[in-house]
Amino acid sequence: xxxxxxxxxxxxxxxxxxxxxxxxxxxxxxxxxxxxxxxxxxxxxxxxxxxxxxxxxxxxxxxxxxxxxxxxxxxxxxxxxxxxxxxxxxxxxxxxxxxxxxxxxxxxxxxxxxxxxxxxxxxxxxxxxxxxxxxxxxxxxxxxxxxxx
Numbered sequence: 001x002x003x004x005x006x007x008x009x010x011x012x013x014x015x016x017x018x019x020x021x022x023x024x025x026x027x028x029x030x031x032x033x034x035x036x037x038x039x040x041x042x043x044x045x046x047x048x049x050x051x052x053x054x055x056x057x058x059x060x061x062x063x064x065x066x067x068x069x070x071x072x073x074x075x076x077x078x079x080x081x082x083x084x085x086x087x088x089x090x091x092x093x094x095x096x097x098x099x100x101x102x103x104x105x106x107x108x109x110x111x112x113x114x115x116x117x118x119x120x121x122x123x124x125x126x127x128x129x130x131x132x133x134x135x136x137x138x139x140x141x142x143x144x145x146x147x148x149x
Contacts, residue, residue, distance in 0.1 A: 032095065039091045059083030 012018060040057075048055060064078040128136070 032091075035095050035098075036091050039087055039094065043090060044087055053083075055083075057081070057083045057087065059086070 044057075053059065059082045061080040061082055062077055063080060064075075066073050066077040067075040
């Protein structure tokens with residue numbers, strides 16, 4: 001029973017889709033770090049410059065100040081970190097925009113390819129393995145040669 005489970009799992013894990021997905025997750029994580037750095041280190045300092053703040057992350061709304069009893073902090077201040085939230089929203093918007101542009105470009109390329117080689121041929125090429133495609137081409141060439149004689 002364990003052998004069957006392991007075989008099924010290894011078949012699943014070795015399939016190209018799982019490997020492609022893992023690669024995409026790793027690249028996506030690195031891409032997210034680049035965008036976060038772009039927002040935190042480039043965009044937000046420019047926003048802070050125009051707003052007159054020294055650091056955008058320092059934008060906070062204090063809901064309740066610290067409670068101090070005899071010089072000892074009994075409860076820390078309750079603070080909403082608005083600057084950090086806005087920075088994360090900008091991160092998300094930039095990543096969403098770039099993913100949208102990437103998908104739009106991929107779809108445009110797919111449309112161009114489909115128009116060039118025809119919808120039927122594109123569907124055939126996308127669904128059939130390469131060896132089946134080659135065998136089909138050989139079959140078609142043999143039919144043409146036999147009908148020409």
